[in-house]
Amino acid sequence: MSKNDDLKILTVAADKGGVRKTTTTHNDAEWLALEGYSVLLIDEDRSMNLTRRYILGETPGYRQNVIGLYEGLSIKDGFTPIQVKKNIDLISSSTEIPHLEKQLEARIQRELVLFKWIAKNYPELNDKYDYILIDTRNDNGVLTLNALAAADVVIGITDTSVDGYEALDTLKSKVEELNEAYENNAQLVFVAGGVVKQEIATKEILKQLSPRPEFIGSFRKNTNMANPETMFAQAERSKRFFREQEDALKELTQLFTKIKVVLDGNK
Numbered sequence: 001m002s003k004n005d006d007l008k009i010l011t012v013a014a015d016k017g018g019v020r021k022t023t024t025t026h027n028d029a030e031w032l033a034l035e036g037y038s039v040l041l042i043d044e045d046r047s048m049n050l051t052r053r054y055i056l057g058e059t060p061g062y063r064q065n066v067i068g069l070y071e072g073l074s075i076k077d078g079f080t081p082i083q084v085k086k087n088i089d090l091i092s093s094s095t096e097i098p099h100l101e102k103q104l105e106a107r108i109q110r111e112l113v114l115f116k117w118i119a120k121n122y123p124e125l126n127d128k129y130d131y132i133l134i135d136t137r138n139d140n141g142v143l144t145l146n147a148l149a150a151a152d153v154v155i156g157i158t159d160t161s162v163d164g165y166e167a168l169d170t171l172k173s174k175v176e177e178l179n180e181a182y183e184n185n186a187q188l189v190f191v192a193g194g195v196v197k198q199e200i201a202t203k204e205i206l207k208q209l210s211p212r213p214e215f216i217g218s219f220r221k222n223t224n225m226a227n228p229e230t231m232f233a234q235a236e237r238s239k240r241f242f243r244e245q246e247d248a249l250k251e252l253t254q255l256f257t258k259i260k261v262v263l264d265g266n267k
Contacts, residue, residue, distance in 0.1 A: 007126040008263045009118070011134045011151035011186075013144065015167035019159040020193035022049045023225045025135040030230040031256045033087035037130040040081055042066065043093040044147055045137040051092040053228050054084040060092040066143070067094045070104065070113055075124040089129075097143065104142045112182065114146035131263065140174060149178045151186045153263050156214070159194050160201040165208055172214070189262055191255065192218035216262065217255040222248055 012025045022045065029039045043050040044066055048059075062068040064082050069091055073079040081089035094100070104110045118125060118132070125132070134147040148154055156171045158164035168190055175188045192209055195202040195218045209215040224245065225231055235242040235249055242249070 007122070007129055007132065009132045009134070009150055009152045010155065010259070010263055011136060011147040011153070012155045012157065013136045013148065013171055014138050014157045014164070015140065015170050019138075019157045019164050020219075020225065021138065021157045022053075022135050024155065024157055024191065024193060024219075025133050026050060026053055027225060027230045027232065027252060028256050028259065029088055029131075029133050030085070030232050031253065032131055032133075032260070033085065034232055034236075037087065038128060039088050040091065040125065040129045040132045041084075041088060042069075042091045042132060042134045042147075044097075044143045045093055045135055046095070046097040047137070048093040048095075050135045051090065054090055055082070055092060059094060065092045065094045067096050067100055069117055070100055070143075070146075072117065074117075075121045079121075101142050110142055111145040111149045111178065114143075115150040115182075118150055140170075145174070145178065148175055148186065149182055149184060153259070154186050154188045155259065156188060156190045157193050158190065158205065158209075160192065160196075160199065160205045165205055168214075187262060188214050189216045189259065190214040191216065191259075194221040195219070196221050216258045219252055219255055220248060224248075 012021050014021045025041070029041055032039050041050065059065065060082055063073060063079050068079055081091050084090045104113065107113065134151070136144045136147045154171070154175050156168045158168050172188055175186055178184060179186055190209060190212065192205055195206065206218065224234060227234065229237070231245060231249055231252060235245060
């Protein structure tokens with residue numbers, strides 16, 4: 001498939017744990033890759049959950065992880081994202097993120113370090129990738145703020161809990177604040193994850209979300225989504241899995257298509 005004209009940046013965020021944020025990032029990236037697009041994943045979560053879905057054992061070094069990125073190592077200087085799959089490269093997380101965050105707190109315009117790195121390396125990034133997907137920690141720390149400030153589109157993920165829903169408004173306020181402070185135009189969309197349509201909690205959360213202009217869709221609760229292999233990879237490998245999960249796969253494809261339309265329209 002032909003390369004997009006402009007690189008697009010998607011940040012997946014939540015101010016609450018366990019809402020399937022990493023699962024969404026992982027599955028969306030692999031759906032894009034299967035569609036023929038080139039994706040760069042950036043794992044900014046110190047838990048390293050996204051990184052561990054691709055890399056087990058020793059953590060990738062400075063020239064391949066977020067530490068090197070935030071310390072300003074450029075692609076021309078030898079910074080090299082790791083190819084983890086066809087059409088997917090990864091800038092991994094690191095166990096040194098807490099130390100990095102302390103260093104960044106003293107920086108001027110500390111929320112713009114990632115934005116400036118992307119700008120500095122834009123020719124190389126835009127030449128190779130169609131999309132950058134950033135997985136964040138469920139907090140408002142400095143790395144998360146960087147990911148929000150650099151984004152074209154931010155996905156706010158909630159589960160079916162009241163806390164998850166209320167966290168969306170916290171995220172909305174933060175995105176609006178960063179947009180105003182740095183003259184950005186990041187668009188925020190909401191997704192409900194892990195819904196069970198027969199449950200009262202699901203009915204209530206969808207009732208709250210449905211009228212909101214940010215809401216673009218949901219996906220059902222499915223333990224297969226948390227596997228090291230995405231739903232799409234499992235379906236490619238097993239015809240039986242594809243048959244059993246055909247409705248769920250169609251649902252995810254529709255959701256990720258909507259997200260892509262938003263991304264491609266945010267210029």
